[in-house]
Amino acid sequence: MGSAQIAILRITLAKMARVFSGIQPSGDLHLGNLLGALVNWVNHQEEHESVYCIVDLHALTLPKDAEELRSNTLELAQLLMAVGLDPDRCTLFVQSHVPEHSQLAWLMECTVSYGELSRMTAFKDKSDRSDFISAGLFTYPALQAADILLYDTDLVPVGDDQRQHIEITRDIAERFNHRFGETFVVPEHVIPPAGARVMDLQHPDRKMSKSQHSVNGTINVLESPDSVRKKIKRAVTDSDGEVRFDFESKAGVSNLLSILGAATNTSPEKVADSFERYGDLKTAAADAVVELLTPIQERFADLQADPAETRRLLQIGADKAREVASRTLMRAQQNCGLLEG
Ligand code: TYM
Numbered sequence: 001m002g003s004a005q006i007a008i009l010r011i012t013l014a015k016m017a018r019v020f021s022g023i024q025p026s027g028d029l030h031l032g033n034l035l036g037a038l039v040n041w042v043n044h045q046e047e048h049e050s051v052y053c054i055v056d057l058h059a060l061t062l063p064k065d066a067e068e069l070r071s072n073t074l075e076l077a078q079l080l081m082a083v084g085l086d087p088d089r090c091t092l093f094v095q096s097h098v099p100e101h102s103q104l105a106w107l108m109e110c111t112v113s114y115g116e117l118s119r120m121t122a123f124k125d126k127s128d129r130s131d132f133i134s135a136g137l138f139t140y141p142a143l144q145a146a147d148i149l150l151y152d153t154d155l156v157p158v159g160d161d162q163r164q165h166i167e168i169t170r171d172i173a174e175r176f177n178h179r180f181g182e183t184f185v186v187p188e189h190v191i192p193p194a195g196a197r198v199m200d201l202q203h204p205d206r207k208m209s210k211s212q213h214s215v216n217g218t219i220n221v222l223e224s225p226d227s228v229r230k231k232i233k234r235a236v237t238d239s240d241g242e243v244r245f246d247f248e249s250k251a252g253v254s255n256l257l258s259i260l261g262a263a264t265n266t267s268p269e270k271v272a273d274s275f276e277r278y279g280d281l282k283t284a285a286a287d288a289v290v291e292l293l294t295p296i297q298e299r300f301a302d303l304q305a306d307p308a309e310t311r312r313l314l315q316i317g318a319d320k321a322r323e324v325a326s327r328t329l330m331r332a333q334q335n336c337g338l339l340e341g
Contacts, residue, residue, distance in 0.1 A: 020153035025072040032208035035195030035262040036159025042084035050090040082300035093317035100325035104146035195262025201235040204251035263288040
């Protein structure tokens with residue numbers, strides 16, 4: 001067991017852990033989001049006090065159409081509920097509805113250094129692909145740190161691509177605590193054993209992503225069974241014909257093993273033992289993904305029929321979130337020397 005796992009076990013046993021995570025409303029939800037993060041979110045809400053946030057302010061760091069952002073935000077809330085988040089069991093809200101996120105973000109910006117932000121790989125990737133590089137894209141991790149630290153978060157369930165953002169959040173929390181006295185809980189990331197890195201089916205050397213515009217490499221949570229089967233059937237593999245989990249030299253096959261493993265709660269190595277031919281592996285992976293997505297799609301259709309109810313639930317979520325967030329913000333403001341108003 002590694003030190004991170006021991007720390008997680010300690011936190012979980014000592015008290016009811018608080019879990020926080022976020023997702024951007026930047027278009028369709030894909031299989032990477034589902035297997036890398038959301039399946040874990042649903043599990044955590046059963047055991048821990050869980051807070052989940054649709055991070056619309058983060059989505060503004062890249063140019064967005066206003067109407068699209070608004071409808072993506074509402075649709076994402078419905079998708080998250082369709083995946084299994086239950087507003088009675090967790091706190092589900094929209095980031096911009098809780099102004100404490102922007103307020104704490106400024107304190108975070110003043111605690112993180114230019115050098116630290118310059119080393120963020122997500123910034124390098126996104127700025128390489130964008131014509132307009134906003135200052136917000138650069139300071140993005142400070143807002144993410146505010147999201148997490150506002151809720152005295154112990155555990156942050158995320159996919160592997162968020163590892164660096166959680167590390168910098170820990171550094172910010174420790175620095176603030178060191179300068180101004182104990183203020184923030186220092187969180188741990190929780191990365192799933194399978195599905196932490198779902199790769200593009202056509203380019204298995206890069207992660208499945210909403211922003212890469214790889215239509216055949218990405219599986220959308222709302223995709224039809226036919227289309228899911230076609231995409232998995234056409235997924236890139238290799239010519240050596242051996243079913244083995246080895247991301248270094250067999251990225252395509254390993255990705256399919258990971259997907260099937262995550263969808264059926266089995267380790268990819270164990271999945272590999274059950275198959276001799278790529279074709280059989282692909283059929284099984286497609287069946288498992290279709291089985292996972294079908295009930296989500298059915299629930300989503302029901303939820304979509306009542307947007308007013310979704311808004312009502314999000315309002316309740318924001319009110320619950322604010323109770324905790326306002327207390328933490330006030331503590332941080334007092335500790336760093338802002339005069340009470
Ligand atoms: P976002 O919106 O890009 O992704 C949401 C979650 O999905 C995971 N994920 C993946 N997991 C496995 N394979 C993939 N191909 C894949 N693609 C995405 C991500 O790791 C993430 O867990 N910066 C965050 C949003 C955020 C946040 C936070 C997260 C803002 N504040 C506070 C945690 C805590 C992001 O852009 O995630």
